[in-house]
Amino acid sequence: ANSETISIEQKLAVQSIRRFLESKTSYDVLPVSYRLIVMDTSLLVKKSLNILLQNNIVSAPLWDSHTSRFAGLLTSSDFINVIQYYFSNPDKFELVDKLQLDGLKDIERAIGVRPLDQGSIHPFKPLYEACCKMIESRSRRIPLIDQDEETHREIVVSVLTQYRILKFVALNCRETRYLKRPIGELNIITQGNLLSCRMHTPVIDVIQLLTQGGVSSVPIIDEHGRLVNVYEAVDVLGLIKGGIYNDLSLSVGEALMRRSDDFEGVYTCTKNDKLVTIMDTIRKSRVHRFFVVDEEGLLIGVLTLSDILKYILFEE
Amino acid sequence: LATSSIKHNTLCVASIVRYKRKYVTQMLYAPL
């Protein structure tokens, strides 16, 4: 009877949170005062890396001053493409060193990567719609675009991420406290033939896994299958910052030593954890995924912010 | 207009703009 009650409460809570997402707009998620860092596409890629790291951000909208339009988002995928291009063309060091942001499209074409469809949405559309667009485009962020009322030029008002939306829900929806069913019952964990690697795997192979798998992190396991660490797409920024020319031969364990000391660590959970505590953790910490392990620490699967968002948007 | 010191041949300018009832500090990084 108790688990029946819990199931009903969870179902009602999810539906209520969904109505909340339908009743709010992306504009509501924005702080009263915030900053938006934009880069001119004529900047050098290596300069843009410094700007991201200095401002402690991993993505930024691009602005093409020739056409006076926005030119999409700079994300860690772009830096991964540059590394892959350089790895296939080690003689092109000069070109990579002088590469400008408006040259990233050519790099995508050169390595045969389909550009990430970012999509965009008006700030005053329902938040629920922004979430659906992000899930659709498999992107973890979406630019909020309005129009200058005099010149009809695009304005990037902000860029909304899945993390910010889930944190907004965790902060504003009291119903999260009724999400008490174990996540192992909800069929939202990505498990079974999970991409993984070992600590001695060459970092360039792990970067290839990120691209081929279309994932933003690769778990590192030991000989028993226990989770030891995780290589994330954003770690590539540190790799390039250190000069990619001499780092590609490194193992992923050595490459992880470039991580700055303020890295918070990899979050794990088990199948018995509930979304109430998952959401509370998202409210308190900058966490982007939870690796699901068993009592022995053996890797079972991963619960990403997309998985949580999909459950709230479409399940129950 | 706010400006930052020019470093590594990169200039950053910013201005605080009202968007509806919120305030955005729009920052643009451009190469010298």
Place this chain on the structure above:
Amino acid sequence: STIAILPSSLPQIHRANMLAAGSAAATKISPLSIKKSKTKWHFGIRSRSYPLDVMGEIYIALKNLGAEWAKPSEEDLWTIKVRWKYDMGQPTNEKIPDLMKMVIQLFQIEANNYLVDFKFDGWESSYGDASPSSNEDEMSTFSAYPFLHLTTKLIMELAVNS
């Protein structure tokens, strides 16, 4: 709750494990310590040059960049009302205002310390349409990027010239 942070993923512990495993490169790789240097912001740009020289530099830079300006009034030599054709390279059949207006003003902060301030002043159309003069208050969605872009060009022109 069994939510936890994986101890072996903390940088300090990971580093110790790698060194213990005797990794050769591990001794040479240091953590990324980007000093998140707080960007130091200034209002406008500062100058210690003689005021009229500053104004002269600005007019020269504006001329080099193809901008035009209203003849300054005798009473106020220190304010320049600028108009800048903002062509975006691609023809647009829709009539959108293409002349950006900007006000550049010299202020004295203290003895021989001056500040050049740049202010966005709306748009005009080069084909004469009186652009809707939505006043400052109503206008609530305007893109600052063309303005920011032109000020970077002007600042660069001044930096290069000086």
